[in-house]
Amino acid sequence: MADGSTGGANGRKAALDPRDFLAVGDQLTPEERDIRDVVRTFVRDHVLPHVGTWFEEASIPADLPERLGRLGVLGMHLEGYGCAGTSATAYGVACMELEAGDSGLRSMVSVQGSLAMYAIHRWGSEEQKTTWLPRMAAGEAVGCFGLTEPDSGSDPGSMRTRARRDGADWVLNGRKMWITNGSRADVAVVWANTDEGVRGFLVPRGTPGFTTHDIHAKLSLRASITSELVLDDVRLPDSARLPEATSLRGPLSCLNEARYGIIWGAAGAARACLEAAADYAATREQFGRPIASFQLQQQKLADMALEVNRATLLALHLGRMKDAGTLRPEHVSMGKLANVNAALHVARTARQMLGANGITLEYPVIRHMTNLESVVTYEGTADVHALVVGGAVAGVPPAFR
Template identity: 55%
Template sequence: MTDLSDLINIDSQLTADELELRQTVREFVDRRFRPNIAEWYEKAVFPTEIIPEMAELGLLGMHIKGNGCAGRSAVEYGIAMQELEAGDSGLRTFISVQGSLAMSAINKHGSDEQKAKYLPEMAAGRMIGCFGLTEPNAGSDPSGMETVATREGDEWVLNGKKRWIGLGTIADLAIIWARTDEGVRGFIVPTKSQGFSAVALEPKLSMRASIQTEITLDNVRLSEEQRLPGATSLRAPFECLNEARYGIVWGAMGAARDAFEVAARYTGERKQFDRPISSFQLTQEKLVNMALEIQKGQLLALHLGRLKDAGKLEHHMISVGKLNNCREAIKICRDARAMLGGNGILLEYSPLRHANNLESVRTYEGTDEVHTLILGQKLTGIPAFR
């Protein structure tokens, strides 16, 4: 079924397998998520009971090949992220933290033994992971991290705090990045380790149907086998962040598309001055502008996905997608909320919920300012971060 916002037949650019995957994930979101999201959002609950079904659909670490993972393409991964975020940003964030961050860290930088031990369990949803990079005093500049790992004989001892860590309170393992005498290193930390604790950050005005936490590491002792051997610098966590940022490029357009569809339906049914609101020129202009930006954002996401599958995607290109699509998506959701009038503040309708969520999405995995400076450096050759 062609989306209401598809004015240029974008579906014609997708393969039969890609369309089938989109329909499968969309049906899952419609059946298991949409009927309950208003309640989950209001109560600030993430529905852990749907994790096994997401695993059964092959969504956990779906872009990873081998070790029980689905091995889907970058475009297929993006399509799934778009459909999940059309339900709620918290739903896409779960898949992103589990797959693009925690599982990717092990897949990219772990030993064969670590991959075989953890990835099949994580792909099956029997083990949940989180990714500890951001800290209370180190957000946009991870190089300022204060968490340290010190060698003591055959062990590592970790001390520090991590903040805004998705899934921390339900995770079985945490990928923790820490300073060492040899530089930044990554560790697989079982959350049952003595000295590890996680508390939920709440109350929140955004991402309420999602879990964000603060992690404390108080003399957590690990064996050398828990270190990621391939992670030898700050470049390692950035490679994982780029996976997550790529998913956001698609996901933001899912939230925008859902808000647009709600506004289009509402204005077609709601009558004022004896006419549907959608019959007025100002309303039609808003709908057209929203649809155009969704189309452009989807084309951008698809282009980046094809480049990624071809091994030609450059890091700055992800910043183009993340900056543009988050910026446009939040505007679309705000405009959609306004078109619903007073009813737009009710949880019965999704646009304001999406807009609130996108305030977080726009911030994490690199703020607008960070991605602007990445692109500024690409255009001028001059780094302006310091």
Template identity: 60%
Template sequence: MHHDSITASDLLGIDLDLSDAERELRDRVSDFVNRRIRPGIADWFDRAVFPLELVPELGELGLLGMHLHGYGCAGRSAVEYGIAMRELEAGDSGIRTFVSVQGSLAMSAISKFGSEQQKEAWLPRMARGEVIGCFGLTEPAAGSDPSDMRTTARRDGDEWVIDGEKRWIGLASVAGVAVIWANTEEGVRGFVVPTDTPGFSATPITQKLSMRASIQCDVALKGVRLPADALLPGASGLRGPFSCLNEARYGIAWGAVGAARDSFDAALAYARGRTQFGRPIAGHQLTQQKLVNMALEIQKAQLIALRLGRLKDEGRLEHTMISVGKLNNTRIAIETAREARTIFGGNGITLDYSPMRHAANLESVRTYEGTDEVHTLILGQKLTGLSAFH
């Protein structure tokens, strides 16, 4: 299967260095996106619908918790996971976000910190897409600062009782299980909460201008009573949820490349086919300059993502390196999507073409799992040795 669009902007032949297994996965996910996401995405985005029917298909493709080992998970490499995220986000950020929340956040938390019993109870079903998971960290008053967490879990005999609120929780209204982070007497701990537990409620956030084909919710926890074994035994303090965020941030560094590349591909195809002033607009100097600048940024972002993936597979990846990818790649992706839109003129503001949809989605991608400001200060602290957060 030859994928011209995958390599149109690949001026340095980066994809030529992928292994056969990596390219095979790339083509399989790209084919899924062409068959199952592209035909429906304009309508889903327009109607603000997340296509739940895709969930078991994503499980069948082995994309849910794909970097995890055992319990029905695919056990693929970090680079393979990244490639899959890139191809999914070329379809739509909202679809990639689903896989990220399910695999990098909810399943990762259970896989890293769960008991044997918790892993066996949830991971195989989540890997198949039979159960959707969500990850409750962010709160209405504590977006970028999880250390200000107000949600509490207190012991009551053999049980735990959770009270609090979470916001911007992906998938919560369709999830069967939630990983909820709460303050206890011993600091922040994680809990596995079946969403049918009395006192748990999730309300989708509506009227969004971004990520419309995706679900984000407000979650309320009112006297949610759980057995002692709902506690994630392996996670203590904020290092637990942060290690899951780093998994998600890593996937975003790859995913953003997909959104940027798809925006470029759409603009290139349009520029070749659209005639103005007697020639295709691809033959005009300013259009060529736009295309060249976009392609260069996509190449640099792709090299960063690939470098992160190879380091991750070697066990040499540091969290500050992930911040490089998250900050740079979301930033260039949104600029690329906006620049690509200009090549379409007025036609570019409709859902007939992908760049403005990608640009709108990327407003969320750029904000979640650490804003530009947060990653800038993480890197500033790395460079100077001084924390500027407080």
């Protein structure tokens, strides 16, 4: 008679791990698990003890880029030029662990590797690649990505920043807004409209006419530098132009890379909130017993576990598709839309479970909750991704206009 047992030659079921309920970790390769464990240890030892203070003080350590470079996560999914050349899935796993620490940490890595470095790697000249990529992979040089403007967010084609030819040079004028790493960056990848279409330019720190101003009074992504870039008659040689980028496809391809990392990162933030809520519920006593023993709290834990595991499985599936070369931008839009919304739901539920303690930085929940309010907006708002998915399902163009 069958006994219903599963798993293993001896018929015994594997032990249930509440922190990896569906044993998703078993689906990773040994290399991917090694990367997960190394990044998780870095976050546990070097980020979690301090990130609450960073968030409260709106600051990050000056040496953090070099520490991330030594960790090997900057541009890790790119080939050559000092980059590790890992799989897309391995990069995603790293993003998940980084954002389990803080969204600002994953944002720094994502902007560096998936926006600035990817732009140079995909669209740059050989000279640009050899000049910048090895230093950026090591964290010795920081990059930022200048696309969003004060009046041009979801519609980058309407950007007002312009570049005009002047002899052998280009002259850039305009402003970019909400730029992660902006004032820290040694080089800015700036996108501009020209008479020949959208073009990308590398603007080194200290170029005459190029200034940055940090954005203060943020209540989200506080452990992250966010800046305005100002370009006032910035003169650049033609060698500063990304030669292979000749349309809006250039910056949009970079955004797609960054959005992919967010799919994994949001799952990490959600997992961190679930773990905090589960630990709290097991020790917080009310009416003479831990609140984890009450039905309402168990229902909340089940609901959060469902969202976390579903988000992680979706991220893994999309990672395998990306490694196989079958991932489309529409798939990425679905992943970002689903996982960030799920993470927000988990964070808000966890905040309620922690009661008044949920609003303090002693626990990670409120920090993740406010950070996710930025994550749901940048790299395409939830509304924009919903239109992309809806249009694809309907078989018509997204209804942006």
